[in-house]
Amino acid sequence: MTDSSRSDDELLRAHVDGDQYAFAELFQRHRDRLWAVAVRTLTDREEAADALQDALLSAHRAAARFRGDSAVTTWLHRIVVNACLDRARRRQAHPTVPLPDGTRTEPDRPVLAEPAAPSVDHDTALDVRQALSQLPEEQRAALILVDVQGYPVAEVAVILGVAEGTVKSRCARGRAKLAVVLGHLRARGGNPQSGGRVRTSTAQARTANVEEKK
Structure with missing residues (x-):
């Protein structure tokens, strides 16, 4: 059961104390902005989804170490940005294949057409x-x-x-x-x-x- 009246700090503390719904509620509260940061940083929806998943797992596991030095949402964004930058660096180590028109894609992956007009x-x-x-x-x-x-x-x-x-x-x-x-x-x-x-x-x-x- 969720309680939208609880603050971010209260939700995170509840998660640490064993509330099985608290972290999911915290994530849902900030999901859209975290996703927007991930997808715009990586410019690839699949990579962004993976990075966001990595970040949420990290936040879920590290919640007990949150010291309250910043807002919970700032802490979450920092974890997401770090996960995105890590993936971007790994992607640079395994670059995609450039096509003649400058589009980049992975081998055997179809190129989606841009919307017209x-x-x-x-x-x-x-x-x-x-x-x-x-x-x-x-x-x-x-x-x-x-x-x-x-x-x-x-x-x-x-x-x-x-x-x-x-x-x-x-x-x-x-x-x-x-x-x-x-x-x-x-x-x-x-x-x-x-x-x-x-x-x-x-x-x-x-x-x-x-x-x-x-």
Whole structure:
């Protein structure tokens, strides 16, 4: 039985004390945002699902060691991001096969066709997601958490386990690279070289009709 009135901390403590429903309720409460971070960090739904599963198993087992130094949701996000970065590094060690058109796929796996004639906002969001996938993992994770998910820099610093200045630096470098990759968006209005334009585009990746659902 679940009790939505319990706080995250209470649910985690209840899980540690043997409540068999508490952790599932905690996960369901934050599932959508954790999934969004995973799928956007890895840009692959299967990899994201595996990373999220790895992270939840880790959190389930490590709950008793949670010291309360941060919010429970921050702790969960940190575990998910670390699981994603671990998978991304392993994926680099076993790269997929590049196709002539630049698409990458695994051997013997069919390539899915892109949807035809998307709306401008949808098209922009897809462009941003593809551009994000070209960034180094650390920059991508910082940008997704700050610009796409909307977390404060201070909280992202805790999630990533780095200084706030490092988060700002990673975001700045990532935005600069996105501004170059997304230069074609100039035709859709605005100056893509500005940080504001890049942040607007990444916000569209969050609000346009491309929200990933597991």
